[in-house]
Amino acid sequence: MASAIADSSKVVSPIRKRTASEEETFRALQTEFDFEQKREILKDQRNFIVDEESFIETFLKCLICRELYDDIVRPPKLLNCHHSLCLQCILLIFQKEAEYRKSLTPAYGELPTAVTIICPTCRTNFITTQDTIRQLPTDHRIIQLIDFVNRTERYTTDFCPQHRFQPINFFCELCITFICRDCTVVDHQEALGHTVVDFEGAIKKYIPILDKAVKEMDSEKDAIKMKQKAVEDAIENLDKEENKVSDEIKESFAKLRKILEEREQEVLQMAQREVGNEKSKLKEKLSLMEKRSEELDENINEIEKTKEDGKLETLYKTSRTYSSYRSEPVIKVKEIDEGVVPKFSFNSRDESTISNKLQNFGDVSSFSESVYTRPTLGRSAALSEDRYGSSRYSAVSENRYSSSGSSSSSSSYTSRYSSPYNRYSYRT
Template sequence: MASKLSSNDFGEQFLTCPVCMLHFRDARILPCLHTFCKQCLQEWAGKQDPLECPTCRTQVSLPDQGVDGLKTNFYVNNLLDFAAVKKGAEPGVPCQVCEGNMEASKSWCADCATLMCESCIAVHRKLPFSKDHEVTGEETLKAERDVRNFQRKRHCQKHKNHELVFYCESCNALVCTACTVVDHRPGKDHNPVEITSVAQVREKTLQRLLQEIDPRLKEIEASIEEVDRKMSKIIPSKDSATNQAKVYFRRLVDLLQKREKKILSQIEEQCRVDIKGLQSKKEAIEFGLAELTSAQTFCQQTVEHGSDVHVIEVGDQVQRRVETLLTKQLDLESNWSEFQFVENTSVVEFEKDVDNFGGLETDVDVSKCKVVIKPAVQGFRCVAVLTTMTKEGCPCVTNSKAVTANMADPSGTDVITKLLTKGGGVWEISYSPKVTGKHRLEVKVNSQHVAGSPFDVQVQSGDTPVLTIGRPGSGVGELNGPAGVAVDGDGNLVVVEQSNKRVQIFDADNGQPLRSFPVDGEKPYGIDMDSNGRFLVSSFGENCGIRLYSKAGELLITLKPDCVQDPTGVTVLKDGRMVVADKKQKSCLLLQPDGSLIREIGKGQFLDPRFVKVDESRDVMFVTDGSGHKIVAFDLDGNLTFGKEGKNDGELQNPRGITLDPTGNIIVCDEVGRVQVFGPDGTFIRNLATVKADGARGLGIALTQNGYIAVACFMAGCVELYRYM
């Protein structure tokens, strides 16, 4: 049954573990049929949960025995044996039993999988348990190229000296002759048959599968060739489209330049004509001025210096000349109005039209296009994201005129929508709904509805959570006593769980759990991220302290200086300093990155300090005082206290979580679940929401990168997100 293949038919790559890059050691097969060293798989499994195949990334469900339960790749082991035996037959290789006789001839015992010298073989043949073992001599070793002659014989784990020669179909297990007498006796519960017959049936099945594989391989190879053919067309297609686009836009530029030249010429001509006209008018006025000035001078000289005779002689003449000049009509008006350039088409209007100047036509398949509707909240800018796709399901760009989006509110009134291309075939559809309820969104490409269009978009009121993350429990994605919340550098939501004693990270867009890691301390409470993306977690109670964890969740350092007794909230400044609220000391502590005390803040101002947030732009820190029902703000000049106990807007009941928006407004949640917004000076602005989870007890809060307030609902075991910006 075995084919005549030699080790030369396989390169080193076939016998090399892809992880350690050495020859396989105890080769084990994963369900995806990729082979690795047993030890390599054990190390790999220790780093991952669930385990992924290092080669194809397929998730693997290990047997109950773990890696030990995976099947051994005996064929690879046989090839390695074959290579070792062929090398062992050469001079200079010691006997594997006596470790001597390096120059003597060697023989191979297939039953023991051992290379032995002539002396050891002679003894081996005389021993009762091994006298019938299959031994191959040196000459055969040197000439043999068939791997099957060097296969290790498989022996029963229970009966060590018995070879596995039967297969119990009822138990799906290989057994020896002794097993068929004891544990697998033929009958209604067991059906042992010879391995050869079972293998022949299995081999026929595999041969049939091999025949089915060939056509499939050809189909796949043809597909790859088709992909290669299309890939070969991409660059020429790109070059052609680029040249066409350049020609098109050069023509537009030429038209604009010609228009510019014409307008500038008109301006120049108008300027020349106006200057020439005004210059002629100026010359006429100057001539009249000269005449009148000359007559004035002559008349003045006659009056001031002339004798009576002279005055009588020229007086009439001067009088007539002056009177004539005074009555002479001169056009003293310039008759010119200032000219200016007028935008017949405004730049803003032109900018809107620019998106329609040319486009890229692709083979969009509307049935493959995808639309993701983001949570919609009344009065806020909301978006849906369209990805235009080819029939192969790949994103593709398309002409802006090809994409349209229209929305109507529950009454049928149109809602203004705007389309913005984000590149790579991704389009953002934005709108601002004025009412709540079910809206209808139509999205078309090339005048055809994309898959799923028209869409029903449920617009919620601002005090309704757009997303609830988690539910009570200790499993993946479940929450037990969520306390502090933060946002990491990737925009993910980070939640510290007091009861589960772990940090869990969620996708803030859809609430999907991404990963988690355990934390120390009896009651983990506050959490923040430093500038390097590491997690800082505070815990009070037994084994209290402030602990720094790496991005991967590894504990790096535990800070527990003498000044820290029961830390609750914590925040990290850009320079690495920390501000920690300490409920036992009823104050806040400003600490160096190494935990050493810089100064104590607010001693005597608190009854129950909980969470803290710092506005570094103004050097102001805000602290919630639970039992004091207030927020205390400290700066360089003193402190500002605002808030009083009550259920009305602007009043607080055991305030807990606190955060700031980009403008410096203060957002605070109290124990009864109200989320309120105050100005930087403490002036009440608005009531954002009241958490909806049953039995909710609002604790930590955070503002996400996409404009939502995340509220940890301690008793309800979830985090609710409300639209804020």
């Protein structure tokens, strides 16, 4: 048991109330700083301090399997030598020893009913059977210790490494370290500039500071969320603006294309009309020539028929008719006779000017409009500037007013001021 008594910085001890005499002694210790006197008092009224982890490892766990004892699966069984092992490990020792004995005497078909087992603690041996092992008495002291550990209220205390068994219950802000009561009058005196506070006072001091910081952070988060929402709305509005401007551009160029297509049709019709006039003239002359050719074919057919008939009277009349015939000049076609072929060309006047204008046709300009409203400050409003350059208000009145910026100027330069609550814009 002595090995379980801890001289460490972290130990566990049952909590109990001080008696009247102990309370009086404790108060004396708080005001009296005679170390020798305190040592004598503590010698008479010392607490039983136990390292719980070492205590459990030493007394409440099986020596073989290192599992915690219990009263069902691993009950602690007392051997004849009064050392304890869990039932499972004793049975396992018995089984291994029985198998070993059987391997030495293969003539036996079954495991021996009784073997000699050795205590792993004191090396004492004794003969036993499996039924006898199950009938071994339970070490109820261990069961009671387990129940005591489970039921006893415990607390963990850090002890000062410089002053033996002095609990650390103060904090030095200058050194940023934990100290005990003796340290406050030795190395961390307030007269030397050290600021010493007890744990409860430190908690009361630091918690409000942290609460205030958390409140400020929450306020900043709210401001960020508000500004994020404003930016998301602005992005959504920009998407709408892009669609609107795209529709306007498409509509404008559609009008230009319609005008160009209509003009193209007019010019094509003009070309067809001019070329058609020339074609009509040539077709008219071609018709005259075809008509003359038909007349000549009829005359020739008539003469050939007369010749075939051979009638003198008919020959005479036909010869009198065509005796004075002379070939007439072919219908005059200037385009053929003189080799003058009509040509047409498209007069694309102002094409260069129009092309330059179309290349630079249209542009996109931006301007700002006031689209947000700014809340007026209420009676309890507190204005502060956050790190993002926007204003934060701890309280907001329901009264709102709209701020409208001037938009009469057509300059492309735009100035703007934005915050989570308002957006002013003007153009100069």
